[in-house]
Amino acid sequence: MTTFPLIASVGLDGLLVRFGETLEEPANRAALAFRAALETENPEGVEECSTSLVSCFVRFDPLAVAPEDLTARLRLILERQDWYAADLPAGRxxxxxxxxxxxxxxxxxxxxxxxxxxxxxxxxxxxxxxxxxxxxxxxxxxxxxxxxxxxxxxxxxxxxxxxxxxxxxxxxxxxxxxxxxxxxxxxxxxxxxxxxxxxxxxxxxxxxxxxxxxxxxxxxxxxxxxxxxxxxxxxxxxxxxx
CATH class of the missing domain: 2.40.100.10 (Cyclophilin-like)
Structure with a gap:
């Protein structure tokens, strides 16, 4: 059984943080809130963040940060709070x-x-x-x-x-x-x-x-x-x- 959130590699310069398999409100909320947090913190090497229905895609510069180091950083951010119950981003x-x-x-x-x-x-x-x-x-x-x-x-x-x-x-x-x-x-x-x-x-x-x-x-x-x-x-x- 898959346990979420889940971080997966996408090519040489991407990581996908998945909060669910199918569209559910808490998973979409988590993806939106997590993306907003990343854009605020701007971790080293991250060049772009975008969301799909229940995931957050992170594109990074592999010359600036090793994928395993960025994965560890993302895990630390994930552990900070319950993203499924997070506030939605400001500016909506x-x-x-x-x-x-x-x-x-x-x-x-x-x-x-x-x-x-x-x-x-x-x-x-x-x-x-x-x-x-x-x-x-x-x-x-x-x-x-x-x-x-x-x-x-x-x-x-x-x-x-x-x-x-x-x-x-x-x-x-x-x-x-x-x-x-x-x-x-x-x-x-x-x-x-x-x-x-x-x-x-x-x-x-x-x-x-x-x-x-x-x-x-x-x-x-x-x-x-x-x-x-x-x-x-x-x-x-x-x-x-x-």
Missing amino acids: RLLRIPTVYGTELAPQLEEAAALAGMSAEEAVKSLSQAQVRVTAIGFAPGQPYMGTLPEAWAIPRQTALTPQVPVGALVVAIRQLVLFSVTTPTGWRHVGQTAVKLFQPQSETPFLLRPGDEVRFPSVSREAYERMKGDPMGGLTAEALA
Whole structure:
């Protein structure tokens, strides 16, 4: 039986600190908090830290620090506290991203709702009232994975790919939401459409969302969505979380 946290080597210049096998809130919390601690302490030789759903990746300079020495340092940091119950990093925000559910813009709402045992109206209420955490950024620039949704949304991915969904598509599967920053194929069901552009390479902060942020997707009309398409932020609003 695997015991977590676990430190594993990744190539010649990487270490992966794993807090679990699958996405669970305490493991994601631990990964986010541990990364924040490393960035504050800045151990010798560490060049970059990033998080996935339940892990923290540490890239280091092997000419500046031996991997076994850095591993020992990371173990000492792990032993300091219960990372699964740690405070989440400072600087988190609550973001609201207006969303059109269903219509021809997001044609798989009814299919996803049926799999979740809901009517389309119940599904819109559930998704628009949910508050989810950005658990990781990945797959494409600025693209967030967000969870976890109520148990009813433990619906599977599709067995085949949807050939293309647009920028701003909100998709659902396995109790998670993904908001696409690029046009792409997907195996997740397209239930909502937003006007937000998550990746803005011309900005000093090109990724709009960050791991640890909380997000809500309030339902808006098609008319409101069309107006928001002219807004550089796509109607997104943000407030600081305590």
